[in-house]
Amino acid sequence: MRNVDNQLVSIIVPVFNAEPYLAQCLDSILAQTHRELEVICLNDGSTDGSLAIMQAYAARDERIRVIDKQNQGYGATCNRGLEEARGAWISIVEPDDWIEPGMYADMLAFEATFNDPADIVKTPYWRIWMPDTPEQRKLNCSYRRRIKPPCQPFIIRDAAHLLTHHPSIWSAIYRKGFLEKHGIRFREYPGAGWADNPFLIETLCQAERIVYLDEPYYCYREETPEKSKSFALNNTLLPFDRWNDMMDALERIGTRDEAVLRAHNSRGFTYLGGVLEEVDLTNDEVRAAATRMFERMDTDLVLSDAEIPPGCKRMFAELRSMPEPYVRSAPYAWGLVKQGLYNLRNVGPWFTLRTFKKYVTRKSSREGGK
Template identity: 40%
Template sequence: MAKVSIIVPIYNVEQYLVECMESIVHQTLKDIEIICVNDGSTDNSLKIVQDYAQKDNRIVIIDKQNEGYGKGMNDGLDKATGEYVGIVEPDDYVDLHMYEDLYKIAHENDLDVIKADFYRFVYKNGTLIATYNQLSKDGTGYNQIVNPKEHPQVFRYILNTWSGIYKREMLEKYHIRHNTTPGASFQDNGFWFQTFAWAERMYFVNRPYYMNRRDNPNSSVNSKSKVYCMNEEYQFIHEFLDRNPQLKEYFIYEYSLKRVRNYFWNYGRIAKEFRLEYLYQLSKEFKEAMNLKEMREEDFTKLEWQKITRIIENPKAAYKWMNTSARIRKTKNFIKRRIRNVKKILHI
């Protein structure tokens, strides 16, 4: 049994795949299994991983018809044999010490989940620009064993599935898998939530190992026409909580907070012509959550709660108000930047 199975979900990423694979095959932890799931790529991606597999017997290739991210990830999880499981997106890459360092801590402390900080990066005019991201914004909660039932604030950390590893025994015991809605996006949300809800021994490392690309035009983050994928994913999570009331009593408010914040993020991501229609859907969902007493004002910022109540009362009026507020904030930020630039020039 390998110490870590690393799943790489692949679909038309020939431009980035070599950099990704190089960072995995040269990990300082040699006892790894690399599961490449080719989800019906029409470019050179399959050939690239086949060439790697000819030279490295740790690589397993699943070549399948295109069925979407969630199904491909689940096929990889079903194939995995490692003690722990990691995920690397094919347009990203990782520090060469990532899996050795994380596995050592996880194995020694019998962890269910271990996560680390990461970088987000883009290339501008050929120059790498990387931004450090702390999972815990206030810097607390690191380098200690945490039970989410006792510390539900971990659900407020940055959401991703790829900056850590998961004990496979836990994934199998609770059958933790991705949502498989065809053509959907953001299916990492459901997997992430399940791992946090079921884990009893978690650990967060305040060191970045993972490089997350933000300039791939084919990324779901940049697909402005996928309007309701986020909502479908949070319906999937809600159904999971309904099936597990012993978890729902602990985490329903954290679920609602994460859902609302991701809905607001999604509102800014989608094309402008869909935004009013989207607010009508949010109004419906927020009303239902209020009726079920699944949202508390105390969990949200003042501005967030103001948005929620306005959207519930009148989506069309909320749309106009949110557009006006956004323009005002944009103008204020522009003025602040100009003032900072002038101060730099004048050495003030």
């Protein structure tokens, strides 16, 4: 086992108007049991008190560096952090989240048990559901206990299920040399822009050695339903844009593995379903965007995938101007049963029942009204 105590971890914290949460975030970073850290706090033109908080923390701990810059968005800000980073490992912590004390020590110790250095150490994360409300709960994410590659380290085709969930790029650490070798950087979209989407593909799909530690440390504040609805209504086409950007990255990398492409198809249907909960297919822009996305999917992979709902397959065929396909419902129904059993173990009966009710009430809209 290699010594990891002296390995420097560069933590990139991209900050824009995060005043209510920033102290909790920075306190959690400084409480890490692994002490070799450089904390790169990048103020992306905040108009609240975020900069003053960062500067106060930097005055108390020399491991913190503050970079005050004009507003450029999440991707450009993270790229500046990558340029400034001096560590062997790169981590990203968003300023409204927090991490548990053993995160870096445990991830580095786990990585050191393997003979050769890994490119990425990946973990699950904690969902902070309905944050800052009386209903707040700390839940397992939707892939904990599900990632079971045949061996470790692995490449993504052996755990492609990771590509179907929230990108969660912050529940991982990345070897800096790996990022530099492949020239991996963030897309510089305005605002937040879902820049994590292409970064997920660029990293996991080019890594030759991924190791997975099935223990959550990162606490992710989810959006409330009201904020999610507002985002969907004001950024209706953004999910399609990011799916296409991810597809562009897969094509550029030369990914042809069926498991990876099926996972990316699944993400496309998930994104479309989220849009259709708020804006249906009578919207010409949504219909056109969905059609363009479907045209980039391999028809055989979609129609043979037991995890895609039958109604979604019929919607796919309709928008592709194809004859209505024969769809067997039994494999998908069995998949739902297995998903329900997994949810019972992963998040408990109350949240499983809530998820099932939500699925039933929104099923029709997510399948284009079919």
